[in-house]
Amino acid sequence: MQGFPHRLEQRPTKAALIEALSSHLESKLRQRLASPGRCKPLGLATGRTMEPLYAALVQRLSAWDPTDLATLRAGWSSFNLDEYQGLPAADSRSYRRFMETHLGGPLQLPAPSLRLPDGTAEDGETAAEDYRMALQAAGGIGLQLLGLGSNGHVGFNEPPCGPRTRCRVVTLSGSTREQNAGMFGGDSATVPMRAITLGLDEILMAEDIHLVVTGASKAPVLHALLALEHPDDRLPASWLGSHRQVCLWADAEALQHP
């Protein structure tokens, strides 16, 4: 796509990429200290791509002056992209638990400020609408982190998906359940059938988007994404091309020709 991404940060290895991105995020978080209350919430993602990133970020932030860290904690506000439906929040495979394990716990963030859709609600569509309204009331997302699904999804916006889709309940595709089976003992049949996800509408309203893609397994989808001339519902991530401020962070394995 012409002009997509607006910025490409490529590094030879995943470790070098994580180092550079965690440093960028740390400096963004430091800037927030100067203007607490005026910054929009962070948009956070889960998944294997994010694990080393959160570990590196925790390491960096843990070295901060305790007063600065306390200020960061007190002003923390984040909205995650998505959550499985039907898993208890305490289930080790829920995204709520993922965030508590990788970020909330280590940084001692106040649990209510680390928000995710309520995958335990009986009425998922109402929970999705409530989440959308809560995000809107908080001013929408400032900096959005995104991983890339092997079928081109972002959040759980499965193909086909257009840019005007809102926070909602989605049915997960077979390929996504396969992709995420690792967290479920390798058995895709036990991956929940549905999830609540922010839509492309809310994602595209973020101020600043960082798409993070690492590893050879993502090379085919990244290649397809970069080869497209126009956004296409069959590759939901391609709608990021209509945003004015997207940075692609990719390692050499993900950028290699598949």
Ligand code: GLP
């Ligand atoms: C998952 C999640 C996304 C995640 C993406 C990539 O299904 N819903 O939020 O960013 O797919 O996952 P991974 O980083 O594990 O490859």
